[in-house]
Amino acid sequence: MSESNENATQPVKIDVVQSTGVVTLDRPKALNSLNPDILYPIIEALHAWREDDAIEQVLVQSSGKHFCAGGDVRYAREQIMAGNHDGVDEFFRREYEMNYLISEFPKPYISLISGVVMGGGLGLSAHGSHFVVTPDAFASMPEMNIGYFTDVGMSWTLQNLPKHPSQGLGTFVALTGYRLKANDMMATGLATHLVESLDGVAERVINEGVGALDAMGMEHGEAEIESMYSLVDGTFAGPWSHIREQLTGELGELANPLLKQASPASLVASAELMDANAKHDLKGSLDNEERLGLKIRREPDFLEGVRAVLVDKSNDADFAPEPGPERYRKVLD
Secondary structure, eight states: OOOGGGTTSOSEEEEEETTEEEEEEOOGGGTTOBOHHHHHHHHHHHHHHHHOTTOOEEEEEESSSOOBOOBOHHHHHHHHHTTOHHHHHHHHHHHHHHHHHHHTOSSOEEEEEOSEEETHHHHHHTTSSEEEEOTTOEEEOOGGGGTOOOOTTHHHHTTSOTTOOOHHHHHHHHHHOOOEEHHHHHHHTSOSEEOSOSTTHHHHHHHHOTHHHHHHOOOOOOOGGGGGHHHHTTTSOSOHHHHHHTOOHHHHHHHHHHHTTOOHHHHHHHHHHHHHHTTSOHHHHHHHHHHHHHHHTTSHHHHHHHIIIIISOOOOOOOOOOOOTHHHHTTOO
């Protein structure tokens, strides 16, 4: 749940301004990492606003300079260590249901993003209709380093990016945790609008509607990710053992430094997930993620990875040896 020094304040603010439902993430010391105190009120509000004819659009923002660093996996680790697997399973199940709810939301759903957007933060934003970034924004799925896997629907979205749909690109970003800068997000279509800053953007959207974003939007610059398409499109797909064999030459120089702290089991599991979800829609992909999560969270690498990266911050995780792909393949559809 919320950290003790934040109990006096609500970590998320839910408001209605004119005809806009406004969600403001307000847990800046934890980079707005999603715990039940944030997630469950958002889900409740989205269900209510979906059916409320007085609400014409939803806007999600942060009170600070960073949007959201992901799900609160420290909370998940603490709960698992206390024996509360059921509570953690429920949290992730409801998070994945929210991801799909956002994707099917019948009204404009606008996320205003500066700074960090990772993991669960992408699940809260990338499935909506409008994904607005500032030049300092960057997106990443760094789950390999904490012994987890690419979830919150991004195992589908990353390989179905509007401007460059590619299993290879999606798997590359998923497995390496590559940081997509604002220009990369625009070039791939992950982001819909680039604005100079978020100053005044929420107010204009509330007063004028989503059309205001087109008036404020800028052309993006050169995107580094575009130079990588030829390297990753045909090689970063299939089982991890196949991908690993391709990591030589220029591709190896690009990917290997990003993979050096990754859990071997996470690489195997995420490669299997990406491959399985290449044939699914978002709903089927989220179902696969839920089943894989039930297994991964009961393996030692998740607790060990979160300890090393986020608790002790020692980056010295002692991960288990690489397993065979059948361990995870059998739980995926």
